[in-house]
Amino acid sequence: MEEKHVLVVFPHPDDESFGAGGTIAQFTKAGVPVTYACLTLGEMGRNMGKPPFATRESIPNLRKKELKDACEVLGIKDLRLLGYRDKTVEFEEEEKIVNEIKALINELNPSLIITHYPEHGVHPDHDATGRATVEAVRQLAKGKRPKLYCIAITKNRETVLGNPDIVNDVEDTMSIKVEAIRAHRSQTEAMFQKPIDENNRIKKWLKEEIFWLYQFQSI
Amino acid sequence: MQPIDDKKVQDALNNYKNKTIYIHLETTNGAYAAHRNDAAMAVSAFIRNGKIVFSQGKITGDNPYRVGLKMDDGWVYAQGLTDWEIDTEERLLLAGHDTEGRIAVALHLSEKPFT
Numbered sequence: 001m002e003e004k005h006v007l008v009v010f011p012h013p014d015d016e017s018f019g020a021g022g023t024i025a026q027f028t029k030a031g032v033p034v035t036y037a038c039l040t041l042g043e044m045g046r047n048m049g050k051p052p053f054a055t056r057e058s059i060p061n062l063r064k065k066e067l068k069d070a071c072e073v074l075g076i077k078d079l080r081l082l083g084y085r086d087k088t089v090e091f092e093e094e095e096k097i098v099n100e101i102k103a104l105i106n107e108l109n110p111s112l113i114i115t116h117y118p119e120h121g122v123h124p125d126h127d128a129t130g131r132a133t134v135e136a137v138r139q140l141a142k143g144k145r146p147k148l149y150c151i152a153i154t155k156n157r158e159t160v161l162g163n164p165d166i167v168n169d170v171e172d173t174m175s176i177k178v179e180a181i182r183a184h185r186s187q188t189e190a191m192f193q194k195p196i197d198e199n200n201r202i203k204k205w206l207k208e209e210i211f212w213l214y215q216f217q218s219i
Numbered sequence: 220m221q222p223i224d225d226k227k228v229q230d231a232l233n234n235y236k237n238k239t240i241y242i243h244l245e246t247t248n249g250a251y252a253a254h255r256n257d258a259a260m261a262v263s264a265f266i267r268n269g270k271i272v273f274s275q276g277k278i279t280g281d282n283p284y285r286v287g288l289k290m291d292d293g294w295v296y297a298q299g300l301t302d303w304e305i306d307t308e309e310r311l312l313l314a315g316h317d318t319e320g321r322i323a324v325a326l327h328l329s330e331k332p333f334t
Contacts, residue, residue: 044265046249050320055220055304055312056243057327087265123250155254190319
């Protein structure tokens, strides 16, 4: 794990904790700075707490606070809120998002970027974020491209993409990851109220974080 | 929010009658509906800051409730409403939550645009 700066790009507060929370915590524990570019505030999320304590109108500020708390837990000291709106990322002008991500890459010079695998994100915002990030990296000179770890969550991911390139056991940072997930209280409160055997199943699922290394065509 | 008191909601609706108002209207079964259940489709729709005038607005049903707003040229309709509040900015918020506390439908009315 010889990284000098890691940039993570996801559309919704909590994507970072569920998808890569353990990996992020491993980096920050090792002293590697992590920057998180979060495109939206999850304004259109369905979960409102259990019982609901948020409304559609109060959720943006609540989720912003939850995100800041989760970043503190994960050791992320640099959070960039890009100000897009939940569900609408794919309808924005892609070039604008690509340029914003490219500007971040130029500023931070990350050795690794983590995002969603385009067309394997299930949520349209995930796919749009992955596409823009891949495009931003593609536009860099070939020798200057950082490594690109992509999260794929479609059911047919192995059929299409093959086995994941990185299978990261995050047992050592599991408690940090779970605490970060809990910090997104409005979104995850219901999950932690499930019976213990269900929680054990969830824990097993959280223990491994897998990524596909994005392979650019030889341009 | 609190469980709907239909008389209070009716009074609140009456306050918006014959005024130019902004509405937020949405329904959703979640972006992962199809991912979690092959037989399901992910279905959602929202309008934010629809500008309308209604001449008659009613709340009906018996938990969950329905709301219909009659406009000169059409209707605004929401079904499955369970909870309500007047928020800190004096807007009428109505929502329907499922047993997991997730939002399934929402209808908000305001005299100023929503942010």
